[in-house]
Amino acid sequence: MDIKIRETGEERTLEYRDANGINWAADFVGNSSGINETDDDGRVVMSASDYTWWTDTIQAHMRLDAELDEYRDRCGSTAVQSCLDTTHAYDCDLEDVPASVHRALEQWFIEPSAAAAASK
Numbered sequence: 001m002d003i004k005i006r007e008t009g010e011e012r013t014l015e016y017r018d019a020n021g022i023n024w025a026a027d028f029v030g031n032s033s034g035i036n037e038t039d040d041d042g043r044v045v046m047s048a049s050d051y052t053w054w055t056d057t058i059q060a061h062m063r064l065d066a067e068l069d070e071y072r073d074r075c076g077s078t079a080v081q082s083c084l085d086t087t088h089a090y091d092c093d094l095e096d097v098p099a100s101v102h103r104a105l106e107q108w109f110i111e112p113s114a115a116a117a118a119s120k
Contacts, residue, residue, distance in 0.1 A: 001013065001014045001025035001026040001029065002043045002044065003043065003044050003045075003046055003051055004043045004044070004045045004046075005046070005047070005048050006037075006045050006046060006047050006048075007047065007048055011043070014029065014054055014055065015058070016028050016058045016061065016062060017062075025058060026044075028058065028061070029054060032094050034046075034050075053095070056095075060098040060099075061097070063098065064098040064101055067101075067102060067105070068080065068101070068105075071105055079109075080105070083104055083105060083108040083109070084101065084104065086108075087104040087107075087108065089103070089105075
């Protein structure tokens with residue numbers, strides 16, 4: 001996704017790539033009400049601080065995607081979905097989702113196992 005920095009006119013790129021190499025940044029930012037301005041060429045215009053925020057948020061979500069894949073491989077997709085549905089880990093601000101989901105996964109899958117092992 002091409003970005004134009006408002007303060008400098010510098011062109012930057014936001015990338016949120018999946019395992020197939022598809023860049024979902026435009027969908028991710030757009031579906032989160034992050035596209036408020038475009039220039040005459042159709043590039044998204046945002047402040048440098050907004051660009052940094054989106055870059056950091058996308059990186060955190062990409063790390064979360066990898067973590068979710070690991071949990072699905074280890075524990076099964078149904079169990080992971082049950083955790084997410086039960087804990088409502090996504091019910092928070094976009095930038096807080098990765099930490100919230102990580103915490104829910106640890107509490108659901110790791111802490112009960114540790115507690116059970118300690119009680120033996």
